[in-house]
Amino acid sequence: MDWITTVDHKKIAVLYLWAGGFFFGIGGLEAILIRIQLIKPMNTFLDAQTFNELITMHGTTMIFLGVMPIIFALMNAVIPLQIGARDVAFPFLNALGFWTFLFGGLLLNLSWIMGGAPDAGWTAYTPLSSADYSATHGVDFYTIGLQIAGLGTLIGGINFLATIITMRAPGMSFMRMPMFAWATFITSAIILFAFPAITVGLVLLTFDRILGANFFDVAGGGNPVLWQHIFWIFGHPEVYILILPAFGIISEVIPTFSRKRLFGYSSMVFATILIAFLGFMVWAHHMFTTGLGPVANALFSVSTMLIAVPTGIKIFNWLFTMWGGQVRFTSANLFAVGFIPTFTMGGVTGVMLASAPADFQFHDTYFVVAHFHYVIVGGLVLGLFSGLHYWWPKMFGRMLSETLGKWTFWTFIIGFHMTFFVQHFLGLMGMQRRVFTYLPNQDFDLLNLISTIGAGLMGVGMIIFLLNVFLTSRKPADAGNDPWEDGRTLEWTIPSPPPEYNFKQTPLVRGLDAFWKEKTAGHKAMTPSEPVGSIHMPSATPLPFVMSVGIFIAGLGFMFSRDEFGSAVMSFLFNNYIVTALGLLITFGSMLLRSLYDDHGWHIEPEELEGS
Amino acid sequence: MMKMWQAGKRLLPMTAALGLILAGCGREDLSVLRPQGPEAETSFGLMKLAITIMIVVLLIVFGIAAYVLVRYRRKPGQNEIPEQVEGSFKLEVLWTVIPLILVVVLAVPTVKAVFAAGDDHSGDANAVKVKVTGHQYWWEFEYTDYGITTAQDLVIPVGKDIAFELSTKDVLHSFWVPSLSGKIDTNPDGTTNRFSFSAPNEGVYRGKCAELCGPSHGFMEFKVKSVSEAAFEEWIASMKAPAVLPEDPALAEKFRSACLTCHAVGDQGIAGAGPDLTGIGSRESVAGILLNDDTREDGAPIEENLKTWLHDPESVKPGNLMPDPKEELGLTDEEIDGIAEYLAGYTLN
Ligand code: HEM
Ligand SMILES: [Cu+2]
Numbered sequence: 032m033d034w035i036t037t038v039d040h041k042k043i044a045v046l047y048l049w050a051g052g053f054f055f056g057i058g059g060l061e062a063i064l065i066r067i068q069l070i071k072p073m074n075t076f077l078d079a080q081t082f083n084e085l086i087t088m089h090g091t092t093m094i095f096l097g098v099m100p101i102i103f104a105l106m107n108a109v110i111p112l113q114i115g116a117r118d119v120a121f122p123f124l125n126a127l128g129f130w131t132f133l134f135g136g137l138l139l140n141l142s143w144i145m146g147g148a149p150d151a152g153w154t155a156y157t158p159l160s161s162a163d164y165s166a167t168h169g170v171d172f173y174t175i176g177l178q179i180a181g182l183g184t185l186i187g188g189i190n191f192l193a194t195i196i197t198m199r200a201p202g203m204s205f206m207r208m209p210m211f212a213w214a215t216f217i218t219s220a221i222i223l224f225a226f227p228a229i230t231v232g233l234v235l236l237t238f239d240r241i242l243g244a245n246f247f248d249v250a251g252g253g254n255p256v257l258w259q260h261i262f263w264i265f266g267h268p269e270v271y272i273l274i275l276p277a278f279g280i281i282s283e284v285i286p287t288f289s290r291k292r293l294f295g296y297s298s299m300v301f302a303t304i305l306i307a308f309l310g311f312m313v314w315a316h317h318m319f320t321t322g323l324g325p326v327a328n329a330l331f332s333v334s335t336m337l338i339a340v341p342t343g344i345k346i347f348n349w350l351f352t353m354w355g356g357q358v359r360f361t362s363a364n365l366f367a368v369g370f371i372p373t374f375t376m377g378g379v380t381g382v383m384l385a386s387a388p389a390d391f392q393f394h395d396t397y398f399v400v401a402h403f404h405y406v407i408v409g410g411l412v413l414g415l416f417s418g419l420h421y422w423w424p425k426m427f428g429r430m431l432s433e434t435l436g437k438w439t440f441w442t443f444i445i446g447f448h449m450t451f452f453v454q455h456f457l458g459l460m461g462m463q464r465r466v467f468t469y470l471p472n473q474d475f476d477l478l479n480l481i482s483t484i485g486a487g488l489m490g491v492g493m494i495i496f497l498l499n500v501f502l503t504s505r506k507p508a509d510a511g512n513d514p515w516e517d518g519r520t521l522e523w524t525i526p527s528p529p530p531e532y533n534f535k536q537t538p539l540v541r542g543l544d545a546f547w548k549e550k551t552a553g554h555k556a557m558t559p560s561e562p563v564g565s566i567h568m569p570s571a572t573p574l575p576f577v578m579s580v581g582i583f584i585a586g587l588g589f590m591f592s593r594d595e596f597g598s599a600v601m602s603f604l605f606n607n608y609i610v611t612a613l614g615l616l617i618t619f620g621s622m623l624l625r626s627l628y629d630d631h632g633w634h635i636e637p638e639e640l641e642g643s
Numbered sequence: 644m645m646k647m648w649q650a651g652k653r654l655l656p657m658t659a660a661l662g663l664i665l666a667g668c669g670r671e672d673l674s675v676l677r678p679q680g681p682e683a684e685t686s687f688g689l690m691k692l693a694i695t696i697m698i699v700v701l702l703i704v705f706g707i708a709a710y711v712l713v714r715y716r717r718k719p720g721q722n723e724i725p726e727q728v729e730g731s732f733k734l735e736v737l738w739t740v741i742p743l744i745l746v747v748v749l750a751v752p753t754v755k756a757v758f759a760a761g762d763d764h765s766g767d768a769n770a771v772k773v774k775v776t777g778h779q780y781w782w783e784f785e786y787t788d789y790g791i792t793t794a795q796d797l798v799i800p801v802g803k804d805i806a807f808e809l810s811t812k813d814v815l816h817s818f819w820v821p822s823l824s825g826k827i828d829t830n831p832d833g834t835t836n837r838f839s840f841s842a843p844n845e846g847v848y849r850g851k852c853a854e855l856c857g858p859s860h861g862f863m864e865f866k867v868k869s870v871s872e873a874a875f876e877e878w879i880a881s882m883k884a885p886a887v888l889p890e891d892p893a894l895a896e897k898f899r900s901a902c903l904t905c906h907a908v909g910d911q912g913i914a915g916a917g918p919d920l921t922g923i924g925s926r927e928s929v930a931g932i933l934l935n936d937d938t939r940e941d942g943a944p945i946e947e948n949l950k951t952w953l954h955d956p957e958s959v960k961p962g963n964l965m966p967d968p969k970e971e972l973g974l975t976d977e978e979i980d981g982i983a984e985y986l987a988g989y990t991l992n
């Protein structure tokens with residue numbers, strides 16, 4: 032109950048982490064099934080339809096429901112602490128964002144048990160995703176589930192923007208902000224501009240499918256290429272939404288474990304902004320073979336290649352952060368150090384893909400599968416692992432086992448390269464992606480076998496990590512404020528896990544790496560910027576949860592509004608949009624309640640603070 | 644500008660070495676790395692240039708990383724605080740400018756090749772014009788100048804430019820012959836694409852569909868058969884000959900009523916609902932994937948392949964749109980075998 036009503040950013044972080052971990056597990060199982068099917072030519076382990084559902088759900092789940100919430104978990108856990116705030120700007124919205132994400136994700140995954148998962152790829156290109164060619168409710172689960180989950184992401188993004196803009200501790204100018212906070216800030220800005228595009232796209236597709244509209248149907252005056260534009264105008268920035276937080280994490284971990292400040296801080300900030308900006312300019316590089324013509328192809332080729340420049344700046348700055356430092360190989364740092372070459376490999380294949388005439392060959396092959404997994408798994412997932420090992424003691428007050436952490440790292444990264452390195456060659460040798468099987472004697476067999484074995488090894492790495500989490504949860508919570516001893520930023524100045532109010536007194540920030548600065552000046556703690564006083568806290572409330580349940584019901588109701596049911600009562604309820612209306616009523620009712628009932632929250636008084 | 648080209652030229656020996664290594668990868672009739680025509684050659688050239696640049700970049704990054712990790716690992720007892728370096732304007736400019744130069748080295752030939760690939764050959768009197776239509780899960784090829792249509796096997800005269808006009812009858816597909824050229828999508832009418840390639844050598848090349856199009860997407864293959872000019876003319880002529888129907892009149896009637904409502908042979912039947920069957924006995928494959936080559940272990944005689952297909956099309960290509968001959972078209976096993984035998988014998992000279 033406590034968990035359902037909480038509005039505390041630290042608890043919401045934990046909720047995001049468990050939910051994200053849950054969906055990541057589902058996506059991982061899907062991946063393993065896919066790889067088992069592809070272990071040999073003409074395998075009959077899965078049938079073609081199931082396979083297409085698995086790749087669609089794997090991609091969709093991993094991107095929207097697996098890694099995004101884990102990113103949000105880390106942001107929630109860390110950002111307010113890093114900027115010296117007591118909470119996020121809108122705690123109520125924060126909870127609402129989580130619950131809509133969760134119910135959207137659950138709705139999407141209900142498709143497995145309610146008559147067919149989406150099967151048109153995570154990109155859902157029309158006409159394959161239209162009602163004519165994808166007749167089950169699968170794609171409806173996709174459009175409506177993602178719509179609801181996306182609402183949560185958008186809310187979360189806006190919340191972080193507001194938090195970072197308004198709630199930094201005194202003295203923390205933008206140019207003194209930790210890189211992870213910068214990454215979160217820019218990521219949230221991308222979310223703000225990119226998610227409305229997919230929202231519109233999903234609405235149009237839903238209307239095409241459920242209400243018989245013709246936005247993407249040529250016969251009705253629509254255009255399927257329009258969907259590709261809308262999807263990628265969202266979809267390309269989306270990959271930067273994923274990777275920038277990883278950059279942020281790496282920029283925290285490497286300085287800490289090199290005992291040096293980040294090399295070229297201001298160029299890092301500049302590069303992050305530039306990447307975000309260019310990220311919006313390059314969507315059509317996913318569409319070189321669509322037939323946009325040479326002018327568009329040339330422009331998008333060159334603008335895409337330009338992203339290599341700020342990315343290169345980042346990579347060399349990380350390397351030179353370690354230069355002259357004292358590098359410690361903790362698990363967190365192993366993941367960060369492993370990230371650099373692995374991500375670079377994904378980056379260079381990205382530049383190769385940017386060359387349109389070469390992409391005519393790469394596109395929709397396993398080369399592309401290899402590329403984006405190098406970026407997403409070799410980049411983002413390694414980054415997340417690094418961040419989780421790094422901040423785990425802060426979040427839970429317990430240190431993860433270093434031994435198990437190192438085992439996780441080695442099995443995972445070896446498995447990773449085994450799985451995906453060979454896929455570059457599969458693609459170049461003529462294997463298209465999204466094929467449920469392949470004919471023998473095409474020289475594909477051995478490399479696919481290696482790839483599947485590698486995937487198994489990555490699975491082992493994941494299990495070791497889960498084991499680590501489980502064993503750690505049984506240890507006493509005895510981590511100190513600054514368990515890595517070389518913490519540089521504000522989160523390491525307060526207890527692990529932090530008290531509900533984070534900072535008893537808001538700290539005064541006197542430079543970049545505020546805590547490190549105080550430490551080198553011989554201080555043990557931050558100088559406060561205010562006297563100890565009464566702290567205002569928001570009240571817990573079940574309303575965000577209830578509102579999300581309402582949206583969930585409305586979504587289901589709308590989706591089945593055209594169906595015939597065995598029972599007349601059911602048909603009546605659904606076909607007249609009564610279920611939909613009921614769901615919306617719950618949501619809007621809760622909103623009304625929230626605005627009518629004035630809740631001023633509560634206060635923690637100085638006497639109580641002294642006790643702790 | 645000049646300097647850049649020199650940098651590019653210095654990469655050439657490595658590019659050549661790389662080409663040799665990569666050329667060992669995959670089948671000649673299928674691999675991107677073993678280009679068999681000028682269009683694939685262009686893509687491959689850009690790939691080699693890009694890979695070379697990228698390997699250089701990777702070597703630098705790996706080198707620095709390895710050095711740093713060995714040289715600067717924290718040693719026991721090392722407790723003094725390292726100098727907190729702000730950054731270095733010179734170094735940072737260096738690694739902004741170098742990637743920029745590398746990008747330009749790659750961008751210039753890229754842009755050239757993009758515009759070359761965009762040339763429209765459809766007005767070229769010398770080019771053979773072919774309309775490609777994608778269907779779930781088969782390929783239709785219409786030779787507009789000659790008034791003939793075929794399916795699954797695209798027969799082309801060696802060395803000549805083929806000017807394609809591509810579209811789809813249902814969902815999106817993508818037309819790809821890796822060893823001859825990059826892919827291009829087939830969009831619905833109204834967003835028709837054009838492109839062209841040529842095959843300087845005679846041979847059979849494997850083509851694939853590269854855009855997810857439903858359950859049998861992975862099986863939506865086709866063959867490109869590059870033949871001498873004379874053989875091509877002969878093929879055209881025999882494709883135009885009147886249809887050959889089964890000798891047995893009863894079987895011919897069955898064939899007409901059960902099969903020709905979707906398929907065509909010569910001047911008979913319906914065009915475009917199912918693959919054209921004219922001269923199917925001379926094709927490289929049945930349904931694009933059952934290879935008619937009994938000298939190979941993954942092939943079988945064409946008659947056997949036809950029987951496999953006709954006895955259960957669904958199990959060969961899941962989700963395909965052909966009705967089951969026995970269950971839905973009411974043919975007996977003997978009739979099916981008879982039709983298979985007839986089709987296997989329906990060859991072109
Ligand atoms: C255990 C690790 C993973 C393995 C073994 C794996 C494997 C695969 C395979 C075999 C495919 C199908 C390729 C195709 O035929 O198109 C695929 C697709 C995909 N994967 Fe992964 N994957 C893993 C993790 C991830 C993660 C962590 C993400 C993202 C965060 C991800 C994102 C995607 C996406 C977006 C697709 C494309 C789906 C589509 O075609 O619609 N994967 N993966
Ligand atoms: Cu296809």
